[in-house]
Amino acid sequence: MPSTAKSSAHAGGGPALAQRITAADSKELEQLWEGVTTVLLDCDGVLWRGMELLPGTVEALQCLRRRGLRLLFLTNNSSKSRRQYLRKFESLGIQAAPEEVVPTSYAAAAYLRSIGFAQRALVLGTEGMAQEMEEAGIDYCTWEQLCSSSGSGGGGGDGSGSSSGGSTDADASGSSSGSELAELERAWTAEGFGGLRLDPEIGAVVVGWDPTFSYAKLCLASALLLELPGCQFVATNLDSADHMGNGRMMPGTGCIVRSIETATDRQAFNVGKGGPWLLPFLCEQYGLRPDQALIVGDRLDTDVALGRAGGLKTALPLTGVTTEASLAAAAQHELPHCVVPNLAALAGIHAG
Numbered sequence: 001m002p003s004t005a006k007s008s009a010h011a012g013g014g015p016a017l018a019q020r021i022t023a024a025d026s027k028e029l030e031q032l033w034e035g036v037t038t039v040l041l042d043c044d045g046v047l048w049r050g051m052e053l054l055p056g057t058v059e060a061l062q063c064l065r066r067r068g069l070r071l072l073f074l075t076n077n078s079s080k081s082r083r084q085y086l087r088k089f090e091s092l093g094i095q096a097a098p099e100e101v102v103p104t105s106y107a108a109a110a111y112l113r114s115i116g117f118a119q120r121a122l123v124l125g126t127e128g129m130a131q132e133m134e135e136a137g138i139d140y141c142t143w144e145q146l147c148s149s150s151g152s153g154g155g156g157g158d159g160s161g162s163s164s165g166g167s168t169d170a171d172a173s174g175s176s177s178g179s180e181l182a183e184l185e186r187a188w189t190a191e192g193f194g195g196l197r198l199d200p201e202i203g204a205v206v207v208g209w210d211p212t213f214s215y216a217k218l219c220l221a222s223a224l225l226l227e228l229p230g231c232q233f234v235a236t237n238l239d240s241a242d243h244m245g246n247g248r249m250m251p252g253t254g255c256i257v258r259s260i261e262t263a264t265d266r267q268a269f270n271v272g273k274g275g276p277w278l279l280p281f282l283c284e285q286y287g288l289r290p291d292q293a294l295i296v297g298d299r300l301d302t303d304v305a306l307g308r309a310g311g312l313k314t315a316l317p318l319t320g321v322t323t324e325a326s327l328a329a330a331a332q333h334e335l336p337h338c339v340v341p342n343l344a345a346l347a348g349i350h351a352g
Contacts, residue, residue: 017335018327023345032338032346036313037292039064040282042273043075043085045298045320046343049243053092054319056344056351061094063347071100072286074295076272076302078105078208078236078253081128081135102282104236104272105129108206109136110281111234111271119203122224124217124256125236129208141202143217147182185216193219198227207260207268208236209253222263233260237272239302243320273302279310296343298322304336317342 021028041047047057064071073085073096080088082101089096105125109132112121120139123129133140184192196219205221225231239252257268271277282288294313297303298320307314314336316322327339344351 017332017337019338021338021340021345023341023348023350026348028338029346029348032294032313032315033067035292036069036294038070038072038286038288038294040072040074040293040295040297040307040312041343042295042297042299042303042320043073044077044242046296046317047073047094048092049319050246051092053094054342054351056342056347056349058093059349059351060344060347063349065095071096072102072282072288073100074102074273074278074282074297076104076237076239076253076274077242078103078108078129078272079126080105081131082106083131084128103128105132105208107271107278107281108208108234108236109133109138110285111269111277112136112138112204112206114281117204117232120199120201121204121206121234122202122221123206123208124210124213124221125206125208126210129206129236133206139201140206141199143181143185143212143220145178147178147185181216181220184219185214188216188219193223196220196223198224200228202228202231204232204234205260206234206236207253207257210256213256218259218263221260225260225264225266233264233266233268235268235270235272235275237302238268238270238274239272239299241321273297273299273306279306296346300326300330300334300336304334307336308333313337315340315346317345319343 019028021032048054061071080103082098082103085101085103086096086098105128108129113136117138120141121133123133123140123142130140130142180192180196184196202224205224225233235257236253238254238257240254241249241252244250261267269275283290290311294315295303295307296315296317298317300322304314304316315338316336317340319342327335340346342351
């Protein structure tokens with residue numbers, strides 16, 4: 001059967017980009033895999049959409065393992081911890097080892113550890129983010145803990161935690177009651193926000209996917225970042241939206257981050273794909289060699305951007321966010337090396 005591969009030549013006679021490859025293009029697939037020892041795999045839009053496993057995923061991963069390739073599952077989705085992701089992998093029939101799963105909930109905690117962070121972090125996100133902070137030994141507090149506690153609770157490496165992120169009512173020990181924060185969430189007033197006391201122990205605001213994000217949380221985060229000297233602003237990712245699996249786009253973490261950036265006139269440090277920190281971390285922590293790696297992801301601004309900037313081969317399956325129209329509108333430097341119908345095609349497997 002003749003090859004169906006098509007490519008878009010790079011302006012100026014450089015290597016072809018956005019080469020179209022299907023499962024039938026065995027020669028092109030062999031060329032793509034030549035020299036590759038590690039595959040970085042996005043999850044949402046590559047392995048699954050929501051809780052729907054994409055056709056051929058399990059078979060493709062098994063095929064890649066049989067080739068002797070090391071797999072790293074690299075997701076910007078911070079909603080789950082590594083342990084929680086492993087349970088999702090198992091529920092979908094995907095084989096994965098704990099050390100192969102790298103969500104940005106873990107990346108955020110690893111980043112704070114890498115810079116020797118020794119203060120308290122306000123975590124705006126899910127239980128999964130809190131779990132990763134706990135495992136990294138980082139003192140942290142969450143909005144929910146702040147609202148429900150009076151000077152104790154929260155989380156931290158020693159298990160004692162803290163609940164003194166901000167309040168208008170401090171007790172005799174100097175810790176803060178959460179009642180005023182809870183009231184600010186229930187019925188925001190300028191007086192309540194104006195009287196909010198901030199915990200000087202907080203040295204970072206870490207923002208991930210937070211389905212309960214609110215104006216009150218925005219107010220607390222912005223006050224901490226504007227008023228506490230040196231308070232760091234960390235984002236797990238800047239993704240604007242993700243597919244839910246039914247054709248609808250769900251606003252992503254980037255929308256939350258951008259609102260805080262607007263309120264503070266500060267730029268968050270992105271520890272996920274699309275930011276400057278993650279690839280060097282992977283090289284150091286996992287011994288990744290970019291010249292021997294292929295990244296597979298459905299986003300031009302994160303997956304492909306990481307690969308192109310870092311010298312990795314890049315493959316984009318058309319099962320996620322990026323559409324044919326997006327590819328047609330993209331600049332040359334934004335394009336992946338190849339475009340495939342789905343992950344299965346990369347393994348030479350015909351899937352529906």
